[in-house]
Amino acid sequence: MQSADIAFVRLVTADVGAHAAFAGDMIGLQAVPGGEGEAWFRSDIRRRTLVFTPDGPSSVGIAFRDPEHLDLIAEKLQEAGHSVERHDRAACDRLFVRKGIRVSDPSGNVIDLVQGPHHSGIRFFPQRDNGILGLEGVALRSASPERDLPFWRDLLGFDLRDRAGEIVYLGTDSLHHRIALYPSDRPGILAINFAVEDLELVMQNRYHLQARQVRLPFGPGRQAASGQIFLMAEGPERLLYNLVTETAQVDPARHRPRQFAADPYSLCSWGSRAQGVAELEL
Template identity: 40%
Template sequence: MINLHDIRYVRLGTADLDQATRYCVDILGLQKVRALDGAVYFRSDDRDHTLVYFDGDPNDHATGFEISSMEEMEQAKRDLEEAGVSTHWGSDSECEARFVRDLLVFHDPSGNRIELVHRPFHSGWRYFPSRDAGISGFSHIGLRSRDPARDEKFWTRIMGARVSDWIGDSPLLRIDEIHHKIALFPSDRPGVQHINHQVESVDDIMRSWYFLSERDIPITFGPGRHPTSSAMFLYFEGPEGMVYEYSSGVRSIEDEDYRPRQFPAEPLGFCMWGAKPNIKEFK
């Protein structure tokens, strides 16, 4: 079984790179690292980058996960191909564009592009945000799934993830002690469904609620608190319909005897304060 060390980055195509760049800097509050070959890189912690927007199809998404050693990368390739998943090694130019030593590319059963990376770059400079949103780091993603039950088997039996809880048919999956790094939500197409950044406190969430509201950024869910992860949250709309989330206070699971819980696929399963989502996959 594959051992995912951590989630590293998300890459998103965009039809308007300038507009996406302004959003990431002025609204989301990330640090712009560089512009290179039709792509702009942003960071939110000590990683070289955690988000990239590039000139391309807005439906072209990729998520990178770190693997600890080259031996584990090679074993991951064997495990995936034995399971019938087509893989290929990234080219030198693809590795250079991702600032990693090695890259293995495949698609999950729903068609989501997944990139396993070895020796991704870190930054020697302190993360310096473009606005004081309180961001402490990139934390997790929601992925669209054409069949959450089928994809849950793929992510748990092959990719080594573990179910923390379910909301309806949607599993919340952890790869370390953090409640979840991946969530699978029913959809008729693949792609990244939402992108989460952790912030330091509920004060940061409420400051951003006012900040975003004053700038007419659509709030799609919250402020609220998830009964699954215990995190306080705020979801809002980004470029080309991408949903971003700030959250704080996410639960850690270190008990090996922990048993996943089933929550209903209705507002109370998503928020214990009573907020109702305006997000298609949450309805």
């Protein structure tokens, strides 16, 4: 298995301005010049990691280091009956990658599998002292995580790390998980995980957001499976920004998937309870 990380998130919206204001003014991501009608943001050394656009589809970019690995995945996907779109030069330029293919998982989530996401020669400079280290992972809605698991594991090469009820955690490197699949009645991006320096920065962000009357539907808390400390903030169209730290490191060769009970303490061992987010209520 070749390790991969989350390169970017593209979110289609009819209200780019509202999302841009929240991502910049509330979360404190660095705004950078974008395409016409779009809003681009950075969270680390990469040229951009979050894009709001009026043109679809929404997608998650997953970066592999080896371009030949993309060809192997494309072959496996096609042999399994999945439709694969190969990005031409113009499409790669729009995504700021060297090479890429696009596929949808069985629930309908669009995935851009890419190689060579562009880095910036200018260091990441957030709009405020938020302690953000980078884009760490995403939570996706899934009609059936168990049905979708073979797509992610057998075709894309992710490891099953743990389950909590029907929630599935998937990883490719030593980080506990990069992708989480949550049972839902529709596909889409549920949450975007941004790593922050430590618990102190989680709490500083909490008070910053609370003072500005941002809804915080879950946390601060600690995830049972991964040990991840988290704080979720709700943006426009109920997009969740998850500020996280202390996500566990695992040995991929030795880790064995565990089954956590369908119990609220499996999502937060500290006792925090999600409010108003159906996918986070066990």
